[in-house]
Amino acid sequence: MAFEGLGERLQATMSRIKSKGKVTEADIKVMMREVRLALLEADVNFKVVKQFINQVKERALGSDVMKSLTPGQQVIKIVKEELTALMGGDNQKINLAQKPPTVIMMVGLQGSGKTTTAGKLALHLRKNFNKKPLMVAGDIYRPAAIDQLETVGKQIDVPVFAMGDKVKPQQIVTEAMDHAKNEHLDTVIIDTAGRLHIDEALMDELKDIKEIAQPDETMLVVDSMTGQDAVNVAESFNDLLDITGVTLTKLDGDTRGGAALSIRSVTEKPIKFAGMSEKMDGLETFHPERMAQRILGMGDMMSIIEKAEETVDEDEQKELQQKIKDQSFTLDDFLDQMDQVKNLGPLDELLKMMPGANKVKGLDKMQMSGNEIDHVQAIIRSMTMDERENPAKLNASRKKRIAKGSGRSLQEVNRLLKQFDEMKKMMKQMTSKKGRKKNPFGDMGLPF
Structure with a gap:
């Protein structure tokens, strides 16, 4: 997962200062x-690092922090706020667009995941x-680029306008705009x-397409695995x-995260989406504050809740809550819940988004994301319906x-x-009324 190394370093640093009853200027300097x-190890642009450190240091040395009863926590709050702003x-x-069609122009270097992201974005908007x-x-140069987009279109049931690789992209875009209007399609991607690499011919062609399409959104797709090079690409485009x-792709991969922390400052343009998996529904809205919280080990409950709301059927959950209340929850209900948990994504990643997860020992060794859930489901499916409802019968x-x-x-x-x-x-x-405990998943009914 992106930011893992950075998160571990920052969390260790923050934990040392959090426990201090009094914070001195020397403490702040060591922390900074x-x-x-x-x-810098996360490949954040050195100018961005310098500016960030100066801003945190200036605020941390202020009288509000030094005179605070909880100065360590105040410093952490400042770091989180400045990371969010970054x-x-x-x-x-x-x-x-207020008047359709909305036109979105996807740009980026070859291999950044642009074509796949176009499909993910189409699915997200629908x-x-x-x-x-x-x-x-509109990519007539890369071998199989048109076939790839058409395959993506079939996968998510979204139409694709193509004219082959012998027609200039400018003409393709012109006719595509007319086609969208005639077919009453309200979004053109x-x-x-x-x-x-960036070259003059590429940019001239993109300028022509932008002039023709007049896009409402010119979306740069950047491979976050490229680190500092991603910032240079973003600046040039x-x-x-x-x-x-x-849109930052491959944020679920083993990337240091420097691109996400640098691009916004260098280009002054917002990061709007993050590619979090290879699946077509693996495009997430980018929330700076939530990402800052995750980096600092504060959890990201809002993202978990949103994931659950997308995958959990409301009527089923009301029925489940009643069963829990009536103490009639069965192994068959548990089987259904396991399916819903799998739809939320890898369990180890979900648990890392829980507040305080960074303090849980052995979380990085959890392998409940796929195989173990499958094993549990296989065991329950090998039972009769009567056994699922009455496990006490299992001799x-x-x-x-x-x-x-x-x-x-x-044994399993x-x-x-x-x-x-x-x-x-x-x-x-x-x-129970006496021992009621707050379920971190709210009213979603998930058995955690």
């Missing part, structure tokens, strides 16, 4: 030296804004050509095309049959039944 090293402050929404998008195959927003011979049918060991079957029993006891405590 460690923060500077952590940012990445853009408030979340910036995508520009949508699901969240009820738009009817059209994707335009143009997949333009990329190069292995912005100088020549005046981009309106940035030794039935457990052996279930283990054989699921391909798992008898026993462990699952014990965990389920403990979970039901926990649910009873959570729903």
Whole structure:
């Protein structure tokens, strides 16, 4: 996950100062030296690092902090606020035209994930804004670029306008605009050509396309794995095309995160989306404050809740909550919940977004993201409906049959039944008046 190394360094630094009852100027200087090293190692632009350190230091040495009863926590609050500001402050929404069609021009270097991101964005706009998008195959140079976009279009059921690779991109875009109007499609997403490096011919072509399409959003797609080079690319595209927003791809990969912390300051253009997986629904709105909280180990409950709201059926959850209240929650209900958890994404990544997760030992070794959930589901599916509803009936011979049918060991079957029993006891405590505990997942009904 992006920022993992940076997060660990910053969290360690913050924890040392948080416990101090009194913070001196020397403490601040030591902390700032460690923060500077952590940012530089994360490949953050050195000018951006210098500006960030100066701003934090100036605020941290202020009288409000030094005279505070909790100076360490005040310093952490300042670091979080400045990290948020560094990445853009408030979340910036995508520009949508008041009079359709909305035109979005995707630009970037070859290999940045531009074509896939065009599909992800089309799906995002259809699901969240009820738009009817059209994707335009404007890359006539890269082998199979048109085929790739058409494949993506079929995958998400979004039409693709293509005229082959013998027609100039300028003409393709002109006719695509007419086609969108004639078919009453309210969003046009143009997949333009990329190069292995920025060149004059590429920029001239993109300028022509921008003149023809008059896009509401000129979206630069940047591979965050390229680190500092991503910042240079963003700066060049912005100088020549005046981009309106940035999408960072591969933020779920092993990237140091320096691009996300630098691009906003260098281009003064907002990061609007982050590519968090290879799946077509793996495009997330970029929230600077939430990202800053995650970097500092403060969790990101809002993102978890939003993920759950997208995947959890409201009526089913009301029914589930009633079952929990009535103590009639069964293994069959648990099976349904496991499916919903899988839809939320890898469990280890979800847990890292929980407040205080950085303090949980062994979290990095959790492997519950896929195989173990599949194993649990296999065990439950090897039971009869009666056994799922009444696990107390599971004697030794039935457990052996279930283990054989699921391909798992008898010990795993026993462990699952014990965990389920403990979970039901926990649910009873959570729903009792005397022992009510706040469920961090709110009213979503997820059994955590």
